[in-house]
Amino acid sequence: MMNTAEPLIEIENLRVQFTQKGQKAFALRGIDISFYKDEIHGLVGESGSGKTVTAMSIMGLLSKPAAKLLSGSIRYEGKELLSLSEDELRRYRGNKIAMVFQEPAKYLNPAFTVGEQIREVVRLHMGLNRTQADARAVELLDLVGLGEDGRVLGAYPHELSSGMKQRAMIAIAISCDPDFLIADEPTTSLDVTLQLQILRLLKRLKNMKRMGMLFISHDLSVIKEIADRVSVIYAGKIVESASMARLFWHPMHPYTRLLLMSIPDARRRGKRLAAIAGQVLDAREDPQGCVFAPRCPMAKERCFRESPKLIAHEQGHMSACHFAEEAWNL
Amino acid sequence: MVPGKTRRFLFSLASLYLLLLAVLAAAAPLVSPYSPTEQFLDRRFHAPGPANFLGTDNFGRDILTRIIYGSRSALLVGIVTVSVALLLGGVIGLAAGMGPPALDSALMLLMDSVLSFPTILLAITIVSFMGYGLVQVMLALGIISSPIFARLIRAETLSIKNEGFIEAARALxxxxxxxxxxxIIPNIMSKVIVQCSLTFAQAVVVESSLSFLGVGIQPPSASWGLMLKDARNYLVQAPWMAIYPGLCLALTVLSFNIIGDYLSERFNPRLGELI
Structure with missing residues (x-):
């Protein structure tokens, strides 16, 4: 499913640098990515590759002054978010763009009930009165599958199981009908059976509300369950972006190809899993060529000299590799 | 950790004692047998007996009555001190915890310099500037106790500030x-409440000390510290003059400390982690 409409959120050449104790680190080295309404966009990458920094940039929640924006633009329905003031941004957060976090236990306020936390948000953004907010809270809990248990509304976070907590957090996130939802590894801290339930819930909500979604994970097999489109991020750069099916069957970047080979598969039982040799590019380095070149088995002299651009191939398949056509032979 | 049975029992006992004290203090004119300042010179140094339950002092004043009236000043000083300290310390602590690092350093330096003086000495200094009396004592104690709150609230704010749910709230x-x-405030309340009860105890002690030294509550008003001061010269002839107010003071402070300890155990680990 390729979207031809205007993107909901468009990020262009986003470069973010962190400075800590005088050390400079390149968190994002020029991210280009577009998100569309009614589409789940999976973002996959190793830890430290810049997934969460990308999400936080969209939310405008990068911790300053440690994080410095070097260049780039983030547009929401054509409106530049990076030039908005904190007050203006606050009207987007939670209202137009919302976020679900990795560990629900840490991201719910322990001092208030689930109901109170939902009410707070809807009263803030939707201007509802107490009774309306109450009704909205009940409706939302129903939507995320916590409706049957009447206790949840008045329950404190510690009284809920982790699956229920994640559902509650999702309810809070979607409480103002956002157009765009960022889910940052929402299932990583849950066990496998719960993971699937949460993935199904997110998918159902996306279909119902027609919202765009950025689904961040380090796990390709989780992305495979939910995403319509997948982008692969490596060392602060999008190296490949394609529809789910294309990415899995016809990867056009050697990194993606190697990632796919490292997923355990019943058909390859007994064989050793492929591991990618070498180490992730040090964030302090700023190479002239391709960020993946030092680990790439098919790297040529050109790769170290010239940084590949993210180029569109057929069917909206984007790849940042000089030898994109050859990657799947790897 | 949920406190054990003995602790719970002590906590109940302490609460009961303080409740009784508070009721007596509130209803002092109704429950005291005499007036606190009324002198019966023919009844000086009477030992505890049917007419004067806890005896009389060097002016023939009823000890029980003076203890009840003294509890008024003790509790009032405690309440006002804690309120002033909480307000002052709370504002400073939150500003230091939430504000830029430079503000944090400046405020904490100020608080540390206040903390570096011995409590009684600083109290005497402040009181001698503002004059002797109940109001002055309360203000002085409030100012002196505020750094502890400021430090506590700052530290708690700094740790809570980086919690996930704060990030989530910002993302909303x-x-x-x-x-x-x-x-932030609801999640630091537990530790603050514990500190309130400890500060209350300290305020009661310091008020008595100041009155004992003659710079606190002035005679003929009733204060436990003042009673101890009067009793000092007659310890052998009339030990009851010292024993009963002293006992009351000790029990009050002990009760607040027991309550503080109990609550700090009860609240720890934090509510959210009690899964």
Missing amino acids: GTPPVKIVFKH
Whole structure:
């Protein structure tokens, strides 16, 4: 499913640098990515590759002054978010763009009930009165599958199981009908059976509300369950972006190809899993060529000299590799 | 950790004692047998007996009555001191915890310099500037106790500030003021309440000390410290003059400390982690 409409959120050449104790680190080295309404966009990458920094940039929640924006633009329905003031941004957060976090236990306020936390948000953004907010809270809990248990509304976070907590957090996130939802590894801290339930819930909500979604994970097999489109991020750069099916069957970047080979598969039982040799590019380095070149088995002299651009191939398949056509032979 | 049975029993006992004290203090004119300042010179140094339950002092004043009236000043000083310290320390602590590092350093330096003086000495200094009396004592104690609150609230704010739910609240577009009042303050309350009870105990002791030294509550008003001061010269002839107010003072302070300890155990680990 390729979207031809205007993107909901468009990020262009986003470069973010962190400075800590005088050390400079390149968190994002020029991210280009577009998100569309009614589409789940999976973002996959190793830890430290810049997934969460990308999400936080969209939310405008990068911790300053440690994080410095070097260049780039983030547009929401054509409106530049990076030039908005904190007050203006606050009207987007939670209202137009919302976020679900990795560990629900840490991201719910322990001092208030689930109901109170939902009410707070809807009263803030939707201007509802107490009774309306109450009704909205009940409706939302129903939507995320916590409706049957009447206790949840008045329950404190510690009284809920982790699956229920994640559902509650999702309810809070979607409480103002956002157009765009960022889910940052929402299932990583849950066990496998719960993971699937949460993935199904997110998918159902996306279909119902027609919202765009950025689904961040380090796990390709989780992305495979939910995403319509997948982008692969490596060392602060999008190296490949394609529809789910294309990415899995016809990867056009050697990194993606190697990632796919490292997923355990019943058909390859007994064989050793492929591991990618070498180490992730040090964030302090700023190479002239391709960020993946030092680990790439098919790297040529050109790769170290010239940084590949993210180029569109057929069917909206984007790849940042000089030898994109050859990657799947790897 | 949930406190054991003995602790719970002690906590109940302490609460009961303080409740009784508070009721007596509130209803002092109704429950005391005499007036606190009324002197019966023919009844000086009477030992505890049917007419004067806890005996009389060097002016023939009823000890029980003076203890009840003294509890009024003790509790009033405690309440006002804690309120002033909480307000002052709370504002400073939150500002230091939420504000820029430079403000934090400046405020904490100020608080540390206040903390570096011995409590009684600083109290005497402040009181001698503002004059002797109940109001002055309360203000002085409030100012002196505020750094402890400021430090505690700052430290708690700094640790809570980086919690996930604060980030989540920001991601939901919650304004900073609301983050402070809805997300930070409720989550540091448990530790603050414990500190309140400890500060209350300290305030009662310091008020008595100041009155004992003659710079606190002035005679003929009733204060436990003042009673101890009067008793000092007659310890052999009339030990009851010292024993009963001293006992009351000790029990009150002990009760507040027991309550503080119990609550700090009860609240720890934090509510959210009690899964």
